[in-house]
Amino acid sequence: MKIRLVGKNLEDIRPLLALADFAEAGEGETPELVVTHGGDGALLGAARDYPQLPILPVRDARTAPLCPRHECRIQLEAFRAGRTRLLPLPMISGAVRDVTLHALNDVFLHNMDRSSALRYRVRINGELYANEVVGDGVGLASVHGSTAYYKSITHSIFRVGIGLAFSNSTEEVSHLVLSESSVIEIEVVRGPGILIADNSPVRPVVNEGEIVTLRQSDRTARIYGLDNFMCPACRALRHPGANPRPVGWTF
CATH class of the missing domain: 3.40.50 (Rossmann fold)
Known part of the structure; x- marks a missing residue:
């Protein structure tokens, strides 16, 4: 072979x-x-x-x-x-403008300036979930990725669905485990932010007013x-x- x-x-x-x-x-x-x-x-x-x-x-x-x-x-x-x-593992995707990143573990929107918090708005399946969250970032994890960064933030893991985690937010927002068909939109209210997918070297800057779309990817990794x-x-x-x-x- x-x-x-x-x-x-x-x-x-x-x-x-x-x-x-x-x-x-x-x-x-x-x-x-x-x-x-x-x-x-x-x-x-x-x-x-x-x-x-x-x-x-x-x-x-x-x-x-x-x-x-x-x-x-x-x-x-x-x-x-x-x-x-052989085990199929669903992946996660994050898109902003014309850039789409795919990840086996997770895709996170982080504050670009580590000394300044990111402010962002969250919509899930078109409905407003949080009007404004202040924190270090927010991201979506796969089942496989729930034992990685997601776990360090939430102190939990999950076996089905996709997991939305809020990093160091000043507001009381609940980490969520959502269905695989869920679509999450993150609008940057004050930034800029940076979009990170696993260890990808491609890390687009997300400016104020721009929206990041997080969802389960159409890609599936096949791991032996x-x-x-x-x-x-x-x-x-x-x-x-x-x-x-x-x-x-x-x-």
Whole structure:
């Protein structure tokens, strides 16, 4: 199978690619799969840059120790044997003017000037939810992303829908879990703001009076072996003092 290999310390994984019958696609060749070697950032980048291809994420053992069940060699052999599960993950989109960003985890509108709060108005499905919120920002997360920045803001996670989180707002506004069909419009009352989608280098400035539209994306990331990538035993090696994830949670 022809693959695109991305990430860091690729010299560690290249000698093992044959275990899964992988060969890197050359110039003019079309890959069938993206293999990421790294951490969450490599996976987020691949989901953004290769929306048409499935992804097999493998953690870089130099920076993320792996438990015995998920050593790189074992994961590649399991993929070749057809034992690696493919999971579709809905993505999130954020649009302003003629720019649309897609993210596996979340899209956030932040205050551009860290010393000055952002003022914004929120509409959900065309109805006014908050006339003016003052804070650091607001963003929309996917189910997968609910264990990341969304969790650090809300101290919660969710299993269905999309999650709207308000960062350091002075008003009492509730974080919301909405249906996947919901459309959220954020109008900047005082800014400017900056729109950030995962770790994308594209970060458009949002000026006063402009509207950001947040919703579930029409893109779906297809991830092989996400349960291996998010293994609780591997995570415990990376973060010895961290609280364990809920039982059965593979995101």
